[in-house]
Amino acid sequence: MNKHKRVTSYDVAKVAGVSQSAVSRAFQTGRSVSDKTREKVLATANELGYKPNAIARMLITRRSGMVAVISSSRVNLVYPEVLSLLNERLSEKNERVLLFNLDNAAGLDDILEHIWTFQVDGVIALAAHFDHKSINKFKQHQIPVVLYNRRVAGHSASSVCCNHEQGIFELVDILHDFGHKDYLVLAGPDDSDVAQERCELAIKALTDKGINDVPIAYGDFSYQSGRQAFSNYMATHSAPTAVVCSNDTMAIGVIDEARENCGLRVPEDLSVVGFDGVNAVFWHSYQLTTVKQPIEQMTKAAVDILVEQIATPDNPAQLRVWSGALVQGKTVGPATN
Amino acid sequence: MNKHKRVTSYDVAKVAGVSQSAVSRAFQTGRSVSDKTREKVLATANELGYKPNAIARMLITRRSGMVAVISSSRVNLVYPEVLSLLNERLSEKNERVLLFNLDNAAGLDDILEHIWTFQVDGVIALAAHFDHKSINKFKQHQIPVVLYNRRVAGHSASSVCCNHEQGIFELVDILHDFGHKDYLVLAGPDDSDVAQERCELAIKALTDKGINDVPIAYGDFSYQSGRQAFSNYMATHSAPTAVVCSNDTMAIGVIDEARENCGLRVPEDLSVVGFDGVNAVFWHSYQLTTVKQPIEQMTKAAVDILVEQIATPDNPAQLRVWSGALVQGKTVGPATN
DNA sequence: CTTAATAATGACTTCGAATGCAAAGTATAA
DNA sequence: TTATACTTTGCATTCGAAGTCATTATTAAG
Incomplete structure (x- = not known):
């Protein structure tokens, strides 16, 4: 098995008798490789236990495959539900969730610092304390943002909202x-x-x-x-x-x-x-x-919009609003006085 | 301001009149740089809006600054609470949370694939469906794991548990x-x-x-x-x-x-x-x-153990167990028959 | 059986920061 | 003043995959 050194594409290339480029191409779809080569590469990759290094890929492609989700947690039961759905939808789009927790306004700067350095593909902001003044910074850094239940004047960022x-x-x-x-x-x-x-x-x-x-x-x-x-x-x-x-x-x-x-x-x-x-x-x-709130629809839309903005950053920001569904429970009755 | 191209350490170096190495060193503590140089670098970095690229750093240092947390979500209210605390403790240790959701055993393979490629520094597994048979794979990949409320025979991985x-x-x-x-x-x-x-x-x-x-x-x-x-x-x-x-x-x-x-x-x-x-x-x-369950203590310990294992991978796995605190509510009464 | 068009391949460069090493600079001791 | 130790500094290399470009192999058309 693999001992101490990680298996790289060069190792696979050497064993398979092809170039490193061939290995790289074998792991991508729609690239110019013959079936024969691809099979050979995948076989030896499997044999050697080779897994492409996502970090190296991120560096050259400038895509991290990660989306920062800024959530809150302490208090409101709605966040875990939304977070869970977002995670699911993002997985389907092949994006991972890098989780940030914002429970008071003071923590925002620190989170932003991390977001810049981690080169996330995009950001979904749902934390109650998310300050919309920082939205311009995202634009400067060219990072698409989708706001969840927060609309901002002038449509400078996309948002999905409940009415x-x-x-x-x-x-x-x-x-x-x-x-x-x-x-x-x-x-x-x-x-x-x-x-x-x-x-x-x-x-x-x-x-x-x-x-x-x-x-x-x-x-x-x-x-x-x-x-x-x-x-x-x-x-x-x-x-x-x-x-x-x-x-x-x-x-x-x-x-x-x-x-x-x-x-x-x-x-x-x-x-x-x-x-x-x-x-x-x-x-x-x-x-x-x-x-x-229709959180299934809202989270799906948030992810769809974000992914679209990642693919075509010049697309205009959009706003989508859903009606909430009234639930007639048993906590309302006739006035008694 | 910064237009389309990202500011790199080379840009800062050129403006500050130093080498790229100097810039790199200025952003690390305990490195051999004179105060004068460091100040100059940090000043121009600030001026140009330079932020070190975490991806590039990850590639060379082989540390991602990310910990994978494998959680569940759908069903059990305990996960959000634990996740939130883990995130807080990990932030203090300067590790980010890369979130994975495991709601049925079938999803595990996919999650593992991602964990290998993302080169996470460590893993905390709390999902109910986490299959302890996969623990050996972590060892093969040399990724430290801490199990949450799951002990495994032979101490092949660290774990924190409630008794x-x-x-x-x-x-x-x-x-x-x-x-x-x-x-x-x-x-x-x-x-x-x-x-x-x-x-x-x-x-x-x-x-x-x-x-x-x-x-x-x-x-x-x-x-x-x-x-x-x-x-x-x-x-x-x-x-x-x-x-x-x-x-x-x-x-x-x-x-x-x-x-x-x-x-x-x-x-x-x-x-x-x-x-x-x-x-x-x-x-x-x-x-x-x-x-x-004493989740404050348990999450703190989980993070402490993980960070320690990341720093010194050869340290032996450890098990820590806490007693739960009995809460006498109002749902137990005398038997009636 | 050429010639033209297309597909497959490898050599080389790139992404951006960190680091080993050697050279240069500074401080200390004799 | 010179020899010695220690600190700063820059050069060149490294991490690992992806993409560009030129070259070669293959297929299709004439």
């Missing part, structure tokens, strides 16, 4: 139809674009219904922060009848806090809606009323 | 103390080592208590499979009073199925225990009795 406006308006419609008048909006961290957008849309939807001055509480998209925020709110205010949460994980936190520590039944005393449609909200004890 | 035996015995102890006699063991997929181990240990623990012929149902570690398995079992058997599940996610599935479709209250009519201690089981509606 938050439609989704949140539908949720508010339902609450309104049930006669709710006392609302609380539970927003995400204020340095997150998605958080900001969803919060503003909730306020706007409520204003459209003639409901003004809605109080806003803040969390960080995590379960604990949902509980904490609701607990804090209840300590100084009377109970609302409906809570519009900027994501599912916080919504579950609110439900648990309401049931455990506030003596409120959901949905009898309190209606709660979330956003995302993560798997866990469909569990029987919660059955949250929420909007499910 | 499943202790944990499962403690869980069974509790159930036994509550007087349970009618058990169901819900096992994971039979091509998974962890699944097999936990199942056997549950049976062993029960046998030690004098309880024999315990029925076994099978799932795939997912919520849905937990529901399905319990539903199937109930269709042809009378209800057990206690279910020992091989992971938390399935345990939650069992609880939901019992409550929703079987008219069983948990814990009054049915006691359920899980394993792992994923975040979601602490949510108020579940509060599962389970064993929490």
Whole structure:
């Protein structure tokens, strides 16, 4: 077997009695090699245990076969689901995932440094704290980017989005139809674009219904922060009848806090809606009323667009938007006051 | 700014009036360069927007700065949590995560092919379907591996594990103390080592208590499979009073199925225990009795061991085992029959 | 059986940083 | 001042595959 030194294309060439070029060509499709030579090369390669060195290939082809995915993790159950699908789609396109974790805005610079040096073919950014000001740097470095659920003015980067406006308006419609008048909006961290957008849309939807001055509480998209925020709110205010949460994980936190520590039944005393449609909200004890993002379609499109931009970098940036699917769970009921 | 061509160390060298070697050395610590030269180089590098090309460095140093993490995703909530921590620890050691997803045994060969060609510095394997027979191949390719929750006979690879035996015995102890006699063991997929181990240990623990012929149902570690398995079992058997599940996610599935479709209250009519201690089981509606793995310590150790093996490949493989922490939730009660 | 067109092949160069080695520079000791 | 030790520096080579180009082998056409 192969002892200490790696088997290179030269080794294979020597044994097979051909040139290194022939070996290289044998491992590519659509290259000018006779079947005879290719067979011979592949046979001896197999015999010697030769595997092409991807690093050397990257250097000369200037393609790394890696896509950087900038995700978050700590808090929001939606990230693992999206990451998993992205990984699958990218594998099909023969791209590997180089994973970066961004849980607070401070980490971004470090991640960018690594992205430049690693020569990734492209980037998919889904982290909540991803700062869209850094998008220009990608352009300078000529690295295609696809933003996930984050649109940027002027279309300077492609993005795939769920239509938050439609989704949140539908949720508010339902609450309104049930006669709710006392609302609380539970927003995400204020340095997150998605958080900001969803919060503003909730306020706007409520204003459209003639409901003004809605109080806003803040969390960080995590379960604990949902509980904490609701607990804090209840300590100084009377109970609302409906809570519009900027994501599912916080919504579950609110439900648990309401049931455990506030003596409120959901949905009898309190209606709660979330956003995302993560798997866990469909569990029987919660059955949250929420909007499910079409993450299969969104991740597929994100990868398709990215791969296209890698192949033809001069193609214009594009934006694709999907409607979310309203899921009528069991956390919304008629207003009681 | 930099237009179309990448800035290389030669460009910096020319502008700074030094040799390419000097530039290279300026970017490394502990190299023989005068402070004056280093400053000059770093200044012009900054000016030209030069970033060292990691690919070229990988080729010559034979270190990629990447660790392959083989994870699963579909089903078990424990993976995202572990993955996130691994990523954090590896970043601290200046290693990037190259992510591979293994959701069924068939995908392994493809992943291995990629691991060889990408010249990763090391591998951390946590996927349930990771087949320990492939460990020898890593040795042949001289790539250090750390197994997560998977020990292999003969210590041919390092591993960090949670002491499943202790944990499962403690869980069974509790159930036994509550007087349970009618058990169901819900096992994971039979091509998974962890699944097999936990199942056997549950049976062993029960046998030690004098309880024999315990029925076994099978799932795939997912919520849905937990529901399905319990539903199937109930269709042809009378209800057990206690279910020992091989992971938390399935345990939650069992609880939901019992409550929703079987008219069983948990814990009054049915006691359920899980394993792992994923975040979601602490949510108020579940509060599962389970064993929490010390994933902070385990991931830290996995990374430390791997980094050590990368630095000194001839060091012997090591095994580190932690006890899990019993979490007394609210899903276990006295036996009713 | 030529001639023209096409396919297959190998020699050589390239990608960009790191490093062994020898030469040149600087500091220390006698 | 000279001999010696140590530090800086640049040259040339290396990592391993891929691509360019010129040459040779093969096939098709006339």
